[in-house]
């Protein structure tokens with residue numbers, strides 16, 4: 001089989017490998033689509049502590065079950081499936097609550113375990129035990145199903161925010177994650193969606209979600225403009241979907257009384273301290289939430305949203321690449337030319 005292997009920052013090689021053989025507790029998947037995540041771009045550019053080269057990355061997976069270990073039940077050859085990325089220890093309090101994404105001993109697929117940028121991959125036994133294999137509903141293509149992972153992460157973030165009818169929502173960062181947040185907020189009843197970014201190119205791509213207001217925060221004062229758009233109140237919800245400490249600090253100044261903030265995007269290591277007036281949180285009763293990855297029920301909601309048509313997965317996909325052109329896909333995202341790029345296997 002062909003696989004693209006990460007050897008270190010800037011070093012991705014296409015290799016010919018043996019098709020892996022599943023043990024009695026494992027499943028072999030023939031990959032159909034694996035979308036490129038912002039994290040993949042980051043791993044390719046800088047490496048990441050939990051990815052030990054040589055490794056096959058890729059975690060936004062859609063494929064077909066091609067071989068099933070003798071002890072596996074509930075999964076058959078030919079099943080169309082997607083996979084929950086986070087694999088927890090299965091024993092800690094977070095795993096027992098179903099929040100495998102918060103397990104201290106998380107071993108994610110596409111980081112710790114080999115991922116989807118290959119023609120075949122093994123689903124590890126631990127993941128199968130935790131129910132990480134989810135069937136793709138009838139009517140969803142592999143490309144569309146591969147976006148269940150990013151949408152599930154946005155669902156995880158928004159579960160803390162309780163967006164409801166009439167809410168005014170600001171999302172800073174209009175990559176695919178920012179755009180998915182916009183669609184989710186609409187589904188939840190938000191009546192004004194304000195998208196901001198420093199890149200004119202990204203803002204242009206984000207037109208697909210038909211937000212109410214687009215702000216180029218490189219050219220305009222973001223806080224001032226948000227206050228103008230909200231009659232001076234500030235937004236009920238602010239989501240930072242970008243790796244910027246300044247934006248996190250600014251978010252407090254554009255949030256309404258009793259507003260909710262989600263620091264969705266992590267900050268680069270060494271740049272994760274922010275300076276803010278804590279009294280804003282105190283007097284204005286603002287809540288600030290974190291969000292990291294996602295778990296099974298959020299994947300299921302993502303698939304349901306796609307298949308119901310409430311959120312159209314295909315609108316996010318601007319580019320497709322064959323496996324051999326994975327690096328080209330990563331570069332296209334880096335240059336800000338793609339909203340979502342999917343590696344498609346034949």
Ligand SMILES: [Zn+2]
Nearest residue numbers: 037060149150
């Ligand atoms: Zn992802």
Ligand SMILES: [Zn+2]
Nearest residue numbers: 089092095103
């Ligand atoms: Zn655990």
